[in-house]
Amino acid sequence: MRRPIVAGNWKMHGTLAEAVALASGVQGELNDGDGPEVVLCPPFTALRTVGEVIAGTAVQLGAQDLHWEPKGAYTGEISAAMLRDAGCGYVIVGHSERRTYFGETDESVSRKTRAALEAGLRPIVCVGETLEQRETRQTEAVVRIQVERGLADLGERLRVVVVAYEPVWAIGTGRTATVEQAQSAHEFIRTVLASVAGVDVAATVRIQYGGSVKPANAAELFACPDVDGGLIGGASLEAGSFAQIVRAAG
Numbered sequence: 001m002r003r004p005i006v007a008g009n010w011k012m013h014g015t016l017a018e019a020v021a022l023a024s025g026v027q028g029e030l031n032d033g034d035g036p037e038v039v040l041c042p043p044f045t046a047l048r049t050v051g052e053v054i055a056g057t058a059v060q061l062g063a064q065d066l067h068w069e070p071k072g073a074y075t076g077e078i079s080a081a082m083l084r085d086a087g088c089g090y091v092i093v094g095h096s097e098r099r100t101y102f103g104e105t106d107e108s109v110s111r112k113t114r115a116a117l118e119a120g121l122r123p124i125v126c127v128g129e130t131l132e133q134r135e136t137r138q139t140e141a142v143v144r145i146q147v148e149r150g151l152a153d154l155g156e157r158l159r160v161v162v163v164a165y166e167p168v169w170a171i172g173t174g175r176t177a178t179v180e181q182a183q184s185a186h187e188f189i190r191t192v193l194a195s196v197a198g199v200d201v202a203a204t205v206r207i208q209y210g211g212s213v214k215p216a217n218a219a220e221l222f223a224c225p226d227v228d229g230g231l232i233g234g235a236s237l238e239a240g241s242f243a244q245i246v247r248a249a250g
């Protein structure tokens with residue numbers, strides 16, 4: 001059985017005081033136990049602070065990005081070792097906003113994924129198509145390339161990777177993939193993972209859905225057999241809403 005995982009991507013939101021309030025609110029809403037795995041991904045500046053709030057609880061700490069080099073003259077970048085030192089167990093890799101606004105490529109996603117794994121971090125690797133690609137029926141071709149180029153040659157290490165399917169056209173737009181669209185995409189991703197690493201490995205990989213998940217639609221999305229939780233954006237910025245989504249995955 002794959003344990004569901006729900007991660008809150010706070011993006012570029014939150015002063016330290018706001019991060020403390022939000023993390024404390026989430027912690028207060030959730031009961032530690034055997035439910036879904038929960039990850040909070042605040043901005044870099046709040047990692048240590050949020051880590052202190054959730055210390056000793058079942059909530060995990062994650063980052064929103066990393067560089068593939070362990071150290072060096074890379075002004076403004078953060079290494080996997082730095083994230084580990086800050087208390088992170090997870091890191092988001094290749095989010096569509098990183099691909100769209102900052103030139104992330106399948107090659108950089110691959111390098112970052114490997115750097116994360118080598119440092120003992122669990123990468124949440126994002127894949128997904130734009131509205132134009134969906135409307136021109138390129139979804140499967142685009143997602144296949146992203147998965148194959150980003151996750152090839154990992155073998156057994158793929159078991160600790162989380163894949164997040166995020167239809168770009170549904171991120172922050174209020175539009176959400178239908179249950180049928182979500183399940184179809186997740187099932188397809190699992191078949192591609194099987195071709196990359198074998199059926200046994202693919203069956204263990206958790207695949208999240210990310211794209212305007214809210215308390216009102218979370219339960220039906222998470223009920224799909226190949227949807228193993230969610231990568232939550234806007235709704236993760238309100239503790240009550242995020243907690244409802246986590247409970248929907250349980």
